[in-house]
Amino acid sequence: MNQxxxxxFEVESLNAWYGDHxxxxxxxxxxxxxxxxxLIGPSGCGKSTFIRCFNRMNDFIPNFKLSGKVIFEGQDLYxxxxxxxxxxxxxxxxxxxxxxxxxxxxxxxxxxxxxxxIKDRTKLDSIVESSLKKAAIWDEVKDKLKxxxxxxxxxxxxxxxxxxxxxxxxxxxLLDEPCSALDPAATSKIEELIINLKENYTVIIVTxxxxxxxxxxxxxxxxxxxxxxxxxxxxxxxxxxxKKQTExxxxxxxx
Amino acid sequence: MGKHFQREIERLKKNTLALSTMVEExxxxxxxxxxxxxxxxxxxxxxxxxxxxxxxxxxxxxxLKILGLHQPVAIDLRFIIAVxxxxxxxxxxxxxxxxxxxxxxxxxKHKKLHVPMDFSGMTREVQSMLRGSLDALVNMDAKxxxxxxxxxxxxxxxxxxxxxxxxxxxxKNTSEVESLIHLLSASRHxxxxxxxxxxxxxxxxxxxxxxxxxxxxxxxxxxISPDISSDEA
Numbered sequence: 509m510n511q512x513x514x515x516x517f518e519v520e521s522l523n524a525w526y527g528d529h530x531x532x533x534x535x536x537x538x539x540x541x542x543x544x545x546x547l548i549g550p551s552g553c554g555k556s557t558f559i560r561c562f563n564r565m566n567d568f569i570p571n572f573k574l575s576g577k578v579i580f581e582g583q584d585l586y587x588x589x590x591x592x593x594x595x596x597x598x599x600x601x602x603x604x605x606x607x608x609x610x611x612x613x614x615x616x617x618x619x620x621x622x623x624x625x626i627k628d629r630t631k632l633d634s635i636v637e638s639s640l641k642k643a644a645i646w647d648e649v650k651d652k653l654k655x656x657x658x659x660x661x662x663x664x665x666x667x668x669x670x671x672x673x674x675x676x677x678x679x680x681x682l683l684d685e686p687c688s689a690l691d692p693a694a695t696s697k698i699e700e701l702i703i704n705l706k707e708n709y710t711v712i713i714v715t716x717x718x719x720x721x722x723x724x725x726x727x728x729x730x731x732x733x734x735x736x737x738x739x740x741x742x743x744x745x746x747x748x749x750x751k752k753q754t755e756x757x758x759x760x761x762x763x
Numbered sequence: 764m765g766k767h768f769q770r771e772i773e774r775l776k777k778n779t780l781a782l783s784t785m786v787e788e789x790x791x792x793x794x795x796x797x798x799x800x801x802x803x804x805x806x807x808x809x810x811x812x813x814x815x816x817x818x819x820x821x822x823x824x825x826x827l828k829i830l831g832l833h834q835p836v837a838i839d840l841r842f843i844i845a846v847x848x849x850x851x852x853x854x855x856x857x858x859x860x861x862x863x864x865x866x867x868x869x870x871x872k873h874k875k876l877h878v879p880m881d882f883s884g885m886t887r888e889v890q891s892m893l894r895g896s897l898d899a900l901v902n903m904d905a906k907x908x909x910x911x912x913x914x915x916x917x918x919x920x921x922x923x924x925x926x927x928x929x930x931x932x933x934x935k936n937t938s939e940v941e942s943l944i945h946l947l948s949a950s951r952h953x954x955x956x957x958x959x960x961x962x963x964x965x966x967x968x969x970x971x972x973x974x975x976x977x978x979x980x981x982x983x984x985x986x987i988s989p990d991i992s993s994d995e996a
Contacts, residue, residue: 719834746836748973755837760768 513540522576546721549731563599600673606665608657620676643671663694789860796867808864815857845970911964922954
């Protein structure tokens, strides 16, 4: 991967199980800081489990077991003294289906900051405005901040969810198939947004869309059966992958 | 990408082979017309060029369609890019065969020249390069593609030798200047065909290995196996 960037994450010997089912098998990976890393692979290969390891979202799943290290800025996120809530504030996750709260647009964005104890109205106003601007949706919603977020279109809801993630000022944004429920126009807006985000954030994205991985990411990681088969610069993976398995997957010969 | 895409790729392969066969035949005929001073054969090459041109356009349209509709990646992408470029080279080789046929047509109407140079040696070398580059494409064989690259230097040397001999001949025999210039042009056209065969070989290597090796002669010459290098020496 690109050696000019610092590592945001270092994953070492990461294994994960759901009960007896061994879903991630001894993976090592370095994720570059302020870069977009795409995780690709067929359904069930472990990429969603993998992305959720970065902000301990798997903690909620009964029977989930993990071994190995996920080191974020020098700190292993799975050490007992680490507070998972704190982790999720610094490392935000956007889901596949837009999931706005059944509240107003304003309250969706202000939700996180309020939990963090921010009560000052002017401060909240400014967080809401800047988050919606960063998520490239401000112009579309600025006159209806009090309306329900559920009235927005799918593409707008997804950008709202990204804005909601940005409102708590994370350092990393994880996106688990953020465009799979969106049409091409909305997809293109989200992709543009993702590319802009990398100026200030480390971005990791799971996608089933090979063209999307090619368009937005700097680095690509290919998973198969819970194992990282190949990782490297996206431009190399999509023109001359080193492994036959990678080539077969991205050219659609299996998977 | 499923069966439909694989069918498109197979069709593209077939069409590329069809074009390369047409072009190879044109070169063969043009060279024969030149060595046998056969104006009938020369006319045949000239008349058939439109078929090569039409096939070239058809192939390019196929490539563009596949790129637009399927957005291929990795080996599929490299294959289509290689075909796009090889297509171009094949069409240019077809044009050069026509140029040679035109020289042959001129020379067949004039007094036979006596240049000591072994012209047939050069035509053999060029035809074997062309054949080698197309075989490399058909068999996805990088080794024979590398052999083509080495042969190009030999053809260049032959063309330079031809230049010197024609120059000497012109000094001795001013009455044949026009024919001699036509002969030199034919040699130059052959040398250009060898250059296009080299391009094709380089594109085949790109397709197989994913490395662009153009303008890196020293590197690939030291990379290849010793048994090929010793042939060159």
